[in-house]
Amino acid sequence: MPSLLLVEDDAAIRTALQLALTRQGHQVATAASGEEALANYKSVRPDLIVLDVMLPGVDGFEVCRQIRRTEQLPIILLTARSDDIDVVVGLESGADDYVVKPVQPRVLDARIRAVLRRGERDTSDVAVYGDLTVDRSAMTVSKRGVPIPLTPTELKLVMELSRHAGQALSRQQLLRLVWEHDYLGDSRLVDACVQRLRAKVEDVPAEPTLIKTVRGVGYRLDPPRA
Template sequence: MKLLLVEDNKQLRSMLSRFLENEGYDVLEAETGEIGLAFFDQEIIDLVLLDIMLPGIDGFEVCQTIRQSSMVPIIMITAKSEDHDKILGLDVGADDYIVKPFSHKEIAARIRAIMRRVEPHQKNKKELIGLIVEAKTYEVSLFEQSVHVTKKEFELLHHFINHPNQVFTRDHLLDIVWGIDYFGDFRTVDSHIKRLREKLKTNEKTNWQIKTIWGKGYLFEVINE
């Protein structure tokens, strides 16, 4: 299980990382929110431990950015104990909130508690006729054949199958998958969807397809037979 620890206090980060590694976790350390988001974009993360008071972008903004594309569990770590800060942390998408100082055992217990709630849902496969998408491992298979997809292609597909028969504009998909700060051409959505369609092409009968809705965007159509 891979954890992302975003904490600017080097001593605390190092101590907590060593403790969690001794508990059997694989830990990625980030000292700023920007570095944490870069790691998150590159790796498959199972849980995020996120300090609020960070240099540059703070933990609230990091949490909001992650929530645009992922429901990975997030535990906020902070020196602030005021109720409005706790409420704000939960409102932007955190799953739990722990106040410094804390014991390492408390952190471990909170991680275990969250994963007990999350893992049953992570194990549930998103399955249609012939198509299986594993959220935890980023694996896609089509009629029992593995399909290699990039991280962005997977995130597009995962978003589609969780919102079947719903039309999404290119701008919406850019915000959800690439982030609101992405300034590239919206045609990148078209090219990713084109490649995704090619990879999911089959002669077998299915009850789903990625459709282009001219003048609007795309939808993942599912026909209930």
């Protein structure tokens, strides 16, 4: 049973979502503020955090940033608007996905399960890209022999790029493969995740040599070294 931490300051929404997600088969702990979430998430040890953006005091962005300093567990943001700066800031803070309020529990449940599937094992294969080693069987990525800590979404993204090495994948293809939805308006999910991934795997993220941008298309991981 997946364990969730739901962070929402509105008591009515928090109770309704907790009940709905419990009925969907999740174990749900709650927090009413960013401070409470930061104080308790390590003891709760959730598989995933559902995090409201607009929290009093420490907001959802800051909660996300602080958790990302030490943890790679998945985070889904709850945001009031899909087309404003909140989404971009949230993704740059390290969130894996977002859902727009008012939240439909079935949609949220589907997004949660999609994120959690990203850590599942892939086909048995090891590929080397310069100093980067991608082991799809062990679901690990290392650089010069040192493991790289990746969120489940970052890990799934590099696995899909590796599986299609040498092939340019569009943002819409990556949305389907990694996030399991393909609304093109969500392409910022891809761009933000690529940016975070480059920061971890590239020597000079601003001048990537591994994950290339294919102008007008999307992204490509160059073929593995022979």
